[in-house]
Amino acid sequence: MRELTKYIWWKKPDEAMQDERRLIAQVMCLGDWDDTLKLESNVEREALIGAIKNAEAGWFTPRAWHFWHYRLGLAKNESDIPQLPVRKFR
Structure with missing residues (x-):
């Protein structure tokens, strides 16, 4: 559980585990190469795609957003990558 707080430090581990998509996105965004390999070997590809396709504003940095779309x-090229999600105010 200690490693979990590396990615979701603002919630208790039990709370963080309830939002799998958010947890996956945090590892995708903040993880190093070893974390990336662990994530890919322990999480189905569809879950990774779901995390990026349903990401909320602020979940990904531009670098991670581009990396995971290619990965x-x-x-296949820059024009295939959608804009990062943004917050909308009424």
Whole structure:
């Protein structure tokens, strides 16, 4: 559980585990190469795609956003990568 707080430090571990998509996105965004390999070997590809396709504003940095679109085969070139999600105010 200690490693979990590396990614979701603002929630208790039990709370963090309830939002799998958010946890996956945090590892995708903040993880190092070893974390990436662990994530890919322990989480189904569809869950990784679901995390990026349903990401909320602020979940990904531009670097991680681009990396994962290429890594998951969702993009072959820059024009295939959608804009990062943004917050909308009424």
